[in-house]
Amino acid sequence: MLVALIGFSIRDRDSLSTPEKFLQDSIGWMQTVFHKPVSLVDNTIENIKDMFEVYEQNQVLKARLSEYKGVIQDNQRLESEIEELQNTLGKTEGLSDYSPIQATVIARSSDRWFEQMTINKGEEHGVEKDMAVMTSDGLVGKIKSAGAFHSTVQLLSGFDRSNKISSWVIREDKDEAFGLIEGYDDETGRLLLEGIKLDEELKSGDTVISSGLGGVFPSNLRIGTVEEVVNDQYGLTKTAYVEPFADFFDINHVMVVDRTAETVDTQTEAEGDET
Amino acid sequence: MSRYIIALICLFLLVMQGMAMSMLPAKLVYSDLLMTPHWIFIFLLIIAIFYDKDDTYHAVWYGLVFGLLIDVVYTGVLGVYMVTYTLVIYLVHGLNKWVHANFIAASLLAIIGVLLTDTILYVIYSFVQITSMTWGDYLLLRLLPTLAANMIFFILLYPLVKERVYFWSEEVKNA
Numbered sequence: 001m002l003v004a005l006i007g008f009s010i011r012d013r014d015s016l017s018t019p020e021k022f023l024q025d026s027i028g029w030m031q032t033v034f035h036k037p038v039s040l041v042d043n044t045i046e047n048i049k050d051m052f053e054v055y056e057q058n059q060v061l062k063a064r065l066s067e068y069k070g071v072i073q074d075n076q077r078l079e080s081e082i083e084e085l086q087n088t089l090g091k092t093e094g095l096s097d098y099s100p101i102q103a104t105v106i107a108r109s110s111d112r113w114f115e116q117m118t119i120n121k122g123e124e125h126g127v128e129k130d131m132a133v134m135t136s137d138g139l140v141g142k143i144k145s146a147g148a149f150h151s152t153v154q155l156l157s158g159f160d161r162s163n164k165i166s167s168w169v170i171r172e173d174k175d176e177a178f179g180l181i182e183g184y185d186d187e188t189g190r191l192l193l194e195g196i197k198l199d200e201e202l203k204s205g206d207t208v209i210s211s212g213l214g215g216v217f218p219s220n221l222r223i224g225t226v227e228e229v230v231n232d233q234y235g236l237t238k239t240a241y242v243e244p245f246a247d248f249f250d251i252n253h254v255m256v257v258d259r260t261a262e263t264v265d266t267q268t269e270a271e272g273d274e275t
Numbered sequence: 276m277s278r279y280i281i282a283l284i285c286l287f288l289l290v291m292q293g294m295a296m297s298m299l300p301a302k303l304v305y306s307d308l309l310m311t312p313h314w315i316f317i318f319l320l321i322i323a324i325f326y327d328k329d330d331t332y333h334a335v336w337y338g339l340v341f342g343l344l345i346d347v348v349y350t351g352v353l354g355v356y357m358v359t360y361t362l363v364i365y366l367v368h369g370l371n372k373w374v375h376a377n378f379i380a381a382s383l384l385a386i387i388g389v390l391l392t393d394t395i396l397y398v399i400y401s402f403v404q405i406t407s408m409t410w411g412d413y414l415l416l417r418l419l420p421t422l423a424a425n426m427i428f429f430i431l432l433y434p435l436v437k438e439r440v441y442f443w444s445e446e447v448k449n450a
Contacts, residue, residue, distance in 0.1 A: 001354070002354050002355075002358045002399075005353045005354030005357075006352055006353065006354050006355065006399075006403055008353065009346075009351060009352050009353040009354070020347050023344065023347045023348065024347060024348060027289065027290065027344070027348045030286070030290045031290050031293060031294060034290055034291070034294055035294060038294060105297055106293075106294075106297070107290075107293030107294055107296065107297055107348075107349075108293055108296035108297040109293065109296065109349040109350060110292040110293055110295075110296055110311060110312050110345070110349050111311050111349060111350055111396075112309040112310070112311060112417075113309070113400060113405055113406045114349065114350045114351070114405070116349070116350075116351070117297065118293065118348075144351065145351065152351065251297075252297075
């Protein structure tokens with residue numbers, strides 16, 4: 001019976017069974033109820049801690065502010081340019097367009113072998129399986145399963161070969177290099193970006209973003225920076241170790257990213273990524 | 276009546292288990308050491324020792340139900356916690372016949388229970404390839420921290436609930 005149950009749950013399921021959804025939601029609601037007062041206390045302590053650092057932070061921020069003004073103008077100019085170009089092409093939806101769904105983390109899997117957490121938004125709010133989840137820092141994971149009002153997020157740190165993200169490495173003077181985020185190195189806490197062509201040269205410090213070619217994630221989601229590049233075990237491709245932008249442990253608020261462009265149905269496309 | 280209270284406490288612990296992982300300071304919970312809270316298991320262990328008589332198996336049934344709930348809510352792999360909790364609590368229930376119900380014996384049973392539970396979880400999960408840790412790493416990085424964390428919880432919980440549970444047990448017997 002144990003084997004049957006495990007077998008049932010471990011195979012690639014498209015959605016949870018109804019009783020599972022029901023349980024997930026009921027526990028989710030209870031967690032929300034308890035979450036409110038606990039996070040209140042938590043936040044108050046955090047706020048008091050912050051108050052001591054306000055002065056220093058203010059100095060740094062003031063210095064940065066003038067920099068940003070220039071960046072904003074640049075940004076606006078580029079954006080209008082893109083829009084113009086897209087209009088001339090008759091193309092209205094880019095891969096990078098998405099609408100965010102704000103959510104709060106209400107619990108984490110108590111077993112550390114499962115890098116999962118529960119958020120307080122579900123199918124009723126538009127969350128679907130396989131959507132990208134990010135914090136303000138960068139990508140943190142994807143929706144593993146969606147209940148009616150709560151969903152489970154699979155963190156990048158729990159990714160394996162069945163969860164790939166097609167991504168680009170942004171380089172200063174060359175085109176983007178393509179690669180797939182295929183796993184996570186527990187010991188160093190870095191992501192593995194595999195399948196990079198041998199002749200591509202990567203520097204440490206290059207930024208890794210999602211490419212949007214996998215069919216589900218939008219493009220331009222920030223993932224991390226390249227730290228180290230090695231040849232893979234057969235010497236056919238390169239593997240880069242990527243230091244993620246987001247902190248996978250201290251997550252409170254997340255954004256579920258709903259891609260505007262049509263998503264590829266991963267079932268018909270067996271070789272599609274991010275399945 | 277006491278049965279419903281026990282179920283409620285278990286439910287509360289289930290919710291808190293996940294909350295604790297997201298609320299406790301990250302440095303403590305997310306160091307290299309993998310600590311897994313088995314709070315429900317600890318509570319059910321106390322129930323098995325002080326509430327159940329030799330011929331009642333309430334704790335075992337609770338283990339079955341709440342093990343399944345943990346599976347659904349926190350891991351998504353059904354049956355693993357369910358079977359493990361049920362089995363180990365049944366064993367503890369059996370062992371309990373041979374020892375006196377006092378603090379020393381109870382903590383001894385708790386140590387054995389947590390060790391056994393976590394090891395069985397590890398064996399099952401490595402069979403289905405959810406974890407690929409080696410035995411050596413597992414012992415150092417997960418089993419010992421988990422044992423320590425849960426024993427702290429046991430020592431905190433024991434004085435809080437022991438008298439109450441014993442009282443409920445008498446109440447059920449006399450009713």
